[in-house]
Amino acid sequence: MTMPPERSRDEVDREFEAIVAGWTPSVPESEPPEQPATPEPPAPTPSWVVLPESIWRGPTNEEPISAIDDPAAMAEDDEHFEPPPVTLPAVEDLSYWGALAGLILGPLVVIYAVVAEPFSQTLIVTLGVLAFVGGFALLLWRQPARREDFDSGDDGSRV
Numbered sequence: 001m002t003m004p005p006e007r008s009r010d011e012v013d014r015e016f017e018a019i020v021a022g023w024t025p026s027v028p029e030s031e032p033p034e035q036p037a038t039p040e041p042p043a044p045t046p047s048w049v050v051l052p053e054s055i056w057r058g059p060t061n062e063e064p065i066s067a068i069d070d071p072a073a074m075a076e077d078d079e080h081f082e083p084p085p086v087t088l089p090a091v092e093d094l095s096y097w098g099a100l101a102g103l104i105l106g107p108l109v110v111i112y113a114v115v116a117e118p119f120s121q122t123l124i125v126t127l128g129v130l131a132f133v134g135g136f137a138l139l140l141w142r143q144p145a146r147r148e149d150f151d152s153g154d155d156g157s158r159v
């Protein structure tokens with residue numbers, strides 16, 4: 001690739017002046033067309049009501065809400081919540097531990113039978129599937145027979 005020949009500063013200035021002298025603006029000299037007036041919205045009918053912008057948009061003032069600025073005012077509105085004590089299942093609860101063992105050990109036994117390919121693979125896979133199904137059945141059996149009514153007056157979440 002060859003470099004263009006060096007030109008003197010005077011040559012560059014003369015070429016630029018020639019370009020600028022021959023340049024004509026491409027902006028039309030006529031006045032821009034007048035913008036039509038915004039059409040009036042249709043009059044509300046009984047089935048269609050126009051809400052003022054302040055209702056659906058919310059407050060537009062620059063002032064922040066005073067309760068956010070005052071932590072004491074926010075603390076007065078909050079009720080203090082203390083969670084009830086947590087009750088864990090008893091260690092002696094055999095149905096819990098049986099369900100847990102069946103749900104964990106059942107798939108592990110099936111994976112072992114597929115990977116290690118022992119002498120009686122069909123028997124071991126069957127035992128693993130039965131352990132999993134038994135653990136799941138114990139888990140369902142442990143559920144209470146009847147839940148509390150939803151209209152008990154408690155508005156808290158159900159966990």
